[in-house]
Amino acid sequence: xxxxxxxxxxxxxxxxxxxxILQTLQWGPQHGYGIGNVIRAHSGDLLHVETGSLYPALHRxxxxxxxxxxxxxxxxxxxxxxxxxxxxxxxxxASERSRWSQMVEAITGVLNPASEVGWS
Amino acid sequence: xxxxxxxxxxxxxxxxxxxxILQTLQWGPQHGYGIGNVIRAHSGDLLHVETGSLYPALHRxxxxxxxxxxxxxxxxxxxxxxxxxxxxxxxxxASERSRWSQMVEAITGVLNPASEVGWS
DNA sequence: CGCAGGCATGTAGACATTCTACGCTAAAGG
DNA sequence: CCTTTAGCGTAGAATGTCTACATGCCTGCG
Numbered sequence: 628x629x630x631x632x633x634x635x636x637x638x639x640x641x642x643x644x645x646x647x648i649l650q651t652l653q654w655g656p657q658h659g660y661g662i663g664n665v666i667r668a669h670s671g672d673l674l675h676v677e678t679g680s681l682y683p684a685l686h687r688x689x690x691x692x693x694x695x696x697x698x699x700x701x702x703x704x705x706x707x708x709x710x711x712x713x714x715x716x717x718x719x720x721a722s723e724r725s726r727w728s729q730m731v732e733a734i735t736g737v738l739n740p741a742s743e744v745g746w747s
Numbered sequence: 748x749x750x751x752x753x754x755x756x757x758x759x760x761x762x763x764x765x766x767x768i769l770q771t772l773q774w775g776p777q778h779g780y781g782i783g784n785v786i787r788a789h790s791g792d793l794l795h796v797e798t799g800s801l802y803p804a805l806h807r808x809x810x811x812x813x814x815x816x817x818x819x820x821x822x823x824x825x826x827x828x829x830x831x832x833x834x835x836x837x838x839x840x841a842s843e844r845s846r847w848s849q850m851v852e853a854i855t856g857v858l859n860p861a862s863e864v865g866w867s
Numbered sequence: 868c869g870c871a872g873g874c875a876t877g878t879a880g881a882c883a884t885t886c887t888a889c890g891c892t893a894a895a896g897g
Numbered sequence: 898c899c900t901t902t903a904g905c906g907t908a909g910a911a912t913g914t915c916t917a918c919a920t921g922c923c924t925g926c927g
Contacts, residue, residue, distance in 0.1 A: 640850055641761030641884055641913075647857050660904050669860050670853035680885050682906055687884095705894065705903060724858065730760055731851060733790035737767050738844065740789050761884075761913055780875050800914055802877055807913095825874055825923065 639674060644684050646727060647674070649693065649712065649720040658707035659685055685710060693719045759794060764804050766847060767794070769813065769832065769840040778827035779805055805830060813839045 639647075651657060651665045662685075663676045688694045693716035696708050712720070759767075771777060771785045782805075783796045808814045813836035816828045832840070 643854060650858055666857055669857040671856055673849065673853040677886060707904060729793065733793040734763060736791055737786055737789040738770055797915060827875060
């Protein structure tokens with residue numbers, strides 16, 4: 628992990644934000660501000676997505692064709708851009724989830740080696 | 748995860764390399780080339796640390812005071828720079844491991860929410 | 868004897884993603 | 898009113914990977 632230069636806050640693991648956004652949108656359409664709140668809530672207030680990361684990521688994902696957006700009004704009558712997953716986005720999410728669990732497994736293998744691996 | 752632009756290979760999760768190196772050195776002193784091999788072996792050949800990442804990382808860690816190095820000869824009679832953990836390095840490893848498991852837990856919370864978290 | 872291939876270290880530059888730090892508009896509540 | 902919260906956005910810095918290249922030495926083989 629990086630030497631957390633921002634005191635208390637946990638930085639996102641680089642490369643996981645896209646997956647988190649896609650996952651959040653699988654529960655249903657949501658606007659950017661809401662996505663940040665969902666991620667924060669589901670992570671037990673550990674993951675704080677900054678707006679400077681969030682909005683560029685949303686634009687990136689939409690440009691990739693994984694998201695579609697639409698301006699609507701929130702239930703509090705504010706204009707907001709709602710995003711939803713495209714079929715390609717669903718596939719991408721599946722792929723990123725699988726890659727993520729592979730990574731976790733691989734790193735766990737280094738942190739807690741089950742047994743001695745042949746090595747001199 | 749990043750859109751893996753290098754076809755087949757899994758890119759390291761940004762920020763985890765330092766932890767992997769520190770962990771590897773906790774088994775005992777090792778030189779850079781060897782560290783790369785240990786990580787690869789313990790990860791089931793999934794994590795390939797490129798030299799352009801590895802050596803700068805080692806220099807970084809040494810500059811932080813977490814590693815000490817010493818030139819020696821390998822058992823195949825080649826000169827190599829052996830690294831070992833300093834006490835500060837051990838502390839750093841512990842801290843990064845704990846941060847890592849926090850991260851995994853947080854992300855798991857988003858990927859597989861145990862229950863509905865209060866949210867509108 | 869020369870040469871290929873593996874061991875071993877290193878740097879330069881490209882690139883992606885995150886962060887901080889701004890700016891803007893509009894609604895709601897005291 | 899005027900502050901707070903919701904909501905979208907960009908610019909620029911920092912960071913840590915990667916690719917690609919360069920170098921030297923040892924060992925084994927034709």
